[in-house]
Amino acid sequence: MREPIAPRRRAHRIRLLGIALLAAAGVSLAAVAPAMAATPSPTPTPTNTVVQSATITAVPQCTVDPALGCVAGTLNDGNGNGVKGVTISMSDAGSDAASTVTNAEGHFAFKVSQNGLYTLTLKTSTLPSGVKAAVTQRKVQAVVGALRAAFFELSGSFKGSKATTSTVPTTFIGTAGQLAAQGLLLGLLLALASIGLSLIYGTTGLSNFAHAEQVTLGGFMAYSFGTVLGLPFILAALAAVVVGAASGYLQDRFIWGPLRKRGLGLTQLMVVTIGLSFAAEYVFQYFYGSQVQSVSSGVQLNTGPLNITPAAYWSMLVSIVVLVLVGLALQRTRIGRAARAVSDNRALAAASGIDVDRVIRLVWTVAMGLAALSGALYALVYGGIQWSTGVQILLLLFAAVTLGGLGTAFGALVGSIVIGLVVQLSTLFLSNNVKYATALFILILVLVFRPQGILGRKERVG
Amino acid sequence: MPETTDWSSETYDFDRAALRAKLRDVPQEPGSAKPQPILTVDNVVRRFGGMTAVEVEHLEVQRGAITALIGPNGAGKTTFFNLITGFDRPSSAKSRFGGGQGPFATWRFQGESLGATSAFRVARTGMVRTFQLTKALSAMTVMDNMLLGAKDQPGEHMLAALARPLWRKREAEIREKATDLLARFKLDTKAKDYAGSLSGGQRKLLEMARALMSDPAMIMLDEPMAGVNPALTQSLLGHIQDLRDQGTSVLFVEHDMHMVRHISDWVVVMAEGRIVAEGPPEHVMQHQAVVDAYLGSHHDQDLGDDSVLDEDFAAAVADEDAERAEEKA
Amino acid sequence: MNFLYTLFQDGGAAIISSTTAAFALAAIGLNVHFGYTGLVNIGQAGFMLLGAYGFAIVVEQGGGILLGVLAGLAAAAVFALILGIPTLRLRGDYLAIVTIAAAEIIRIVGGDQSLAPLTGGVAGIPNAKYSDQFIALSPFPKAGLFTFGPWTYPYSAGNSWWLSLVGWALALLAALVVFLLFRSPWGRAIKGIREDEDAVRSLGKNVFAYKMQSLVLGGVIGALGGIVFVLGASVQPDALGRTTTFLLYTVLLLGGAATVLGPILGSFLYFIFVVWLQDVVAQFVPSTVMNSSQIPQFTYILVGAGLMLLVIFRPQGILGNKKELSFGA
Known part of the structure; x- marks a missing residue:
């Protein structure tokens, strides 16, 4: 019989238990002698596991071996130059901690002997003047036998730092231009996902809150096929699109189609999408963990007139081509026109002989394929994919779709570009974290002054 | 114009014959002035995209009368209803931020101006509506x-x-x-x-009864006969006449003229968003504008032939015609 | 036998827990929104978080516990107004979009390092900084443990009997308020709005004002839940994110939306389910199949799937009445 445990401690206990189990696994793998030191824990632990202290050591360079895991990173300022002399400390959930100072290249490294979630903290006061850190604390899942990177995004530059990668001068206009390029990129990626969201809304009246998870799914498929299976990114992205589209088809075949037939109300359906989004997020965490999974290999430098990475150029190009194709399909093809007709007036479309269910199934399939493509490109451009990547842009998607006019495909495109630009450009004046608030602010303004959106039509009442 | 009308129940025409006598002198033309207008509407325009759904320059509705608003499908009757009850906003409404071009939409109900009033306030002034698709909760x-x-x-x-x-x-x-x-x-x-x-007809009755809970001065019925079992239409028509007799003015929308003919005191005909004719029911059907409006949209619809009605209803109509003849005598 | 005793003990602990009471409170607030009024608020955790921040920051700055609670509730009320004004006149989807976004933003901004002096950034505000006055109010001994059956907790400090008592008293009080409100004419109007707001508008009720009152009331109850929640934990923005809102929906729909006791029953069942699932997995599933860090994830996957199935197959929950189904076609 165990002694009673107060509920507040329960979460803590689970976390400890998790670390303990991870640690145990790591220990047996590495054949390191067990029980080095017991964590002073106020809570009792099950007898079949042993809680161990994770040993953290600061090292100049870390080389991975089967018994050691590395957590390392490089601090670069806005110009891409290493920032030296910054204190970084790392701690585990217990009491173990170590700290180090970045070297001349801005590099720092820790080695750990246990798997687990570690917290890295950047001491702001040691940053040279002119350099700012957006985030000063970061959690890293370290794994014995592997190198885990820890990034701290810095902005600004220290005295004497030369622009090495950027040909654009760091004037206000220059920064604005660069942010605009990034905004356009973000807008195009958003557009890929939001067109589907808008089409689904148009044809079924449903606001799909699980749409963001389809973006995440695309990213994870790109990771699985690319990084894990080793396919080239292009093939991995194609595979992601196929899986995404298939998931869209299956969803409509087995969930949304039957529910439409059952006559579920839209509010009910909306809650179903919320449940689906919730389940999907944790399915991702279950299989991929909660850390960022890297999709692109190697570091790319910013080049060209827009000062973005080559991958970003390719992503923009692919987005534009796909968006143009979707637009042409909607305008020119029979099924595209049918989709627009259903969107316009479902009853009328059905009456004029259009197979509404078939159109809706196709819309789901295409929309989810596009969302997956968006996710794959997003993961490529922004370096990785995480279970929460999708939900982070969910607001942006809805803001884009509302701004353009719910239900209009072209509106979603315009809305996405505007939102992408505004969100990125807002970082000129606001902290990086607040940029999503800008999107919410726009959303609220649109709702107050033009709820039908830029391109939407005012609905008839009664 | 100063408001001098007395809205108390003493001035209500409970006597239907007297009311009809008053209406007999009203000119039979769109926008004609009524002796005691409970509702006066000016410049109500509603556009959807490029299409003008409603464009009513002037309309007066007589207090104490059963006024029917008829017209072929798509004439803008329900839209007009939505506009004056606050469920939709005229395109000609005065902009919230000033500006825009007049003439602006204005309408008065029992002397109160309702130019830009939300639906619930309209209802509170005593103008309560029902819906074409019943909204029983x-x-x-x-x-x-x-x-x-x-x-x-x-x-x-x-x-x-x-x-x-x-x-x-x-x-x-x-x-x-x-x-x-x-x-x-x-x-x-x-x-x-x-x-x-409840059945469809019972829901219509419930909706009507519910609207009466607030003792409205005028009740606005949007196609009260739509979707009702024909056996019930008779009793529904009876209820509408009772409403009038007990002091509630009635304005109702209907696209079928036969229903209208035997219970209304005054008929307003809309076509393509405009009012094309007004007059007492026995005369208005003969207006050329009305014939055009209906023929324009329903080539096969017969205007005055009672044989399209089912037998029960025809009998009821015959009874009523007889009653009315007695009243006149 | 030993295992069954563990289940009994853990199940009881789940019911006593102030966290369960906090969830019940927040779900009662969500019930006012979603169950009774039909407002799809997907940001209830944001209301909780605001309540928690308002309370903890004011108390920490020396404002006193009463002022702290008032500040927390006022913050939630203002939040409701800001979100409600642009959205409550529009289709329900917009409220859903705006609430989920705004709640996320509160979480992100609360965790922003620039606000660290006030909010403590990602790390949040530790319990000790704001709980002293609450502990001081306890009529029980300030230190020591009290054992009731198999359950042992501190009298007053931390996760105490005192806190559980207060949490559950507040939850019952909130349930009483909901009971009183929703048997009144006010509640009748709210239920009417949930079903068809145009119908209610046509009867002269200010639908917007009703919805706003509901949004504020439910948000304030949610904020109260947030305060109870952080009295048993620390103020951490990431602890009150979307996951919490989704869990609240599950709690509400499990117990029965639009019922007085549904949120409380749902909260009991949900937390019992969570601990029992952990117990069962710990007992019977080898860690090679599912490691302990995957248990919460597995639980949430089940919760998400359960939420979908509930909405589809038993939208009225355990206590609800199918005929009065609060949301649907």
């Missing part, structure tokens, strides 16, 4: 539907709601009134049933 009981129609219930304020003594007395009053009204509409046995279990 199906997951609530018939009685709760009725109680919701009452006004001046202090318990509808959030804080007062917490203390039952503050609203118990009023609740008893309105419950009694609801019971009476339900009895009048032969729904008393259904009081405890969910409104969702």
Whole structure:
């Protein structure tokens, strides 16, 4: 019989238990002698596991071996130059901690002997003047036998730092231009996902809150096929699109189609999408963990007139081509026109002989394929994919779709570009974290002054 | 124009013959002036995209009369209804931020200006509407539907709601009134049933009864006969005439002229968003504009032939015609 | 036998827990929104978080516990107004979009390092900084443990009997307020709005004001839940994110939306389910199949799937009445 445990401690206990189990696994793998030191824990632990202290050591360079895991990173300022002399400390959930100072290249490294979630903290006061850190604390899942990177995004530059990668001068206009390029990129990626969201809304009246998870799914498929299976990114992205589209088809075949037939109300359906989004997020965490999974290999430098990475150029190009194709399909093809007709007036479309269910199934399939493509490109451009990547842009998607006019495909495109630009450009004046608030602010303004959106039509009442 | 009209019940034409006599002198043309207009509408325009759905320059509705608003499908009747009841906003409404071009939409009900009034305020001035597709609240009981129609219930304020003594007395009053009204509409046995279990016709009756809970000066019925079992239309028509006789002016929308002919005192005909004719029911059908309007959209529809009605209804109509002849005599 | 005793003990602990009471409170607030009024608020955790921040920051700055609670509730009320004004006149989807976004933003901004002096950034505000005055109010001994059956907790400090008592008293009080409100004419109007707001508008009720009152009331109850939650934990923005809102929906729909006791029952069942699932997995599933860090994830996957199935197959939950189904076609 165990002694009673107060509920507040329960979460803590689970976390400890998790670390303990991870640690145990790591220990047996590495054949390191067990029980080095017991964590002073106020809570009792099950007898079949042993809680161990994770040993953290600061090292100049870390080389991975089967018994050691590395957590390392490089601090670069806005110009891409290493920032030296910054204190970084790392701690585990217990009491173990170590700290180090970045070297001349801005590099720092820790080695750990246990798997687990570690917290890295950047001491702001040691940053040279002119350099700012957006985030000063970061959690890293370290794994014995592997190198885990820890990034701290810095902005600004220290005295004497030369622009090495950027040909654009760091004037206000220059920064604005660069942010605009990034905004356009973000807008195009958003557009890929939001067109589907808008089409689904148009044809079924449903606001799909699980749409963001389809973006995440695309990213994870790109990771699985690319990084894990080793396919080239292009093939991995194609595979992601196929899986995404298939998931869209299956969803409509087995969930949304039957529910439409059952006559579920839209509010009910909306809650179903919320449940689906919730389940999907944790399915991702279950299989991929909660850390960022890297999709692109190697570091790319910013080049060209827009000062973005080559991958970003390719992503923009692919987005534009796909968006143009979707637009042409909607305008020119029979099924595209049918989709627009259903969107316009479902009853009328059905009456004029259009197979509404078939159109809706196709819309789901295409929309989810596009969302997956968006996710794959997003993961490529922004370096990785995480279970929460999708939900982070969910607001942006809805803001884009509302701004353009719910239900209009072209509106979603315009809305996405505007939102992408505004969100990125807002970082000129606001902290990086607040940029999503800008999107919410726009959303609220649109709702107050033009709820039908830029391109939407005012609905008839009664 | 100063408001001098007396809206008290003493000036209401309970005598229908007298009312009809007054209306006989009204010119039979669109926008004609009425002796006692309860509702006056000016410059109400509504556009959807490039299409103009409603464009009414002037309309007066006589107090105490049953006025029918008819016209072929798509004439803009329901849109017009939505506009004057505050459920839609005229394109010609005065902009919230000033600017725009006049003439702006204005309308007066019992002397109160309703230019840009939200739907609930319109209802509070005493102009209560029903809907073409009945909006009975199906997951609530018939009685709760009725109680919701009452006004001046202090318990509808959030804080007062917490203390039952503050609203118990009023609740008893309105419950009694609801019971009476339900009895009048032969729904008393259904009081405890969910409104969702009622038939289409019963829902129409419930909606009408519910609207009467607030003692409106005018009730606006949007296609009260639509979707109703033909056997019930007769009793529905009877109820509408009762409303008038008990002091509620009636404006109702209908696209079928036959229904209108035998209960209305005045008919307004709309086509393509405009009012094309007005007049007493026995004359208005002969207007060339009306014939054009209907023929333009329904080539196969016969305008005055009673044989399209089912037998029961035809008999009822015959009875009424006889009654009316007696009244005139 | 030993295992069954563990289940009994853990199940009881889940019911006593102030966290369960906090969830019940927040779910009661969500019930006012979603269950009774039909407002799809997907940001209830944001209301909780605001309540928690308002309370903890004011108390930490020396404002006193009463002022702290008032500040937390006021913050939630203002939040409701800001979100409600642009959205409550529009289709329900917009409220859903705006609430989920705004709640996320509160979480992100609360965790922003620039606000660290006030909010403590990602790390949040530790319990000790704001709980002293609450502990001081306890009528029980300030230190020591009290054992009731198999359950042992501190009298007053931390996750104490005192906190559980206060949490559950507040939850019952909130349930009483909801009971009083929704048997009143105010509640009748709210239920009418949930079903068809145009119908209620046509009866002269200010639908926007009703919805706003509901949004504020539910948000304030949610904020109260947030305060109880952080009295048993620390103020951490990431602990009150979307996951919490989704869990609240599950709690509400499990117990029965639009019922007085549904949120409380749902909260009991949900937390019992969570601990039992952990117990069962710990007992019977080898860690090679599912490691302990995957248990919460597995639980949430089940919760998400359970939420979908509930909405589809038993939308009225355990206590609800199918005929009064609060949301649906």
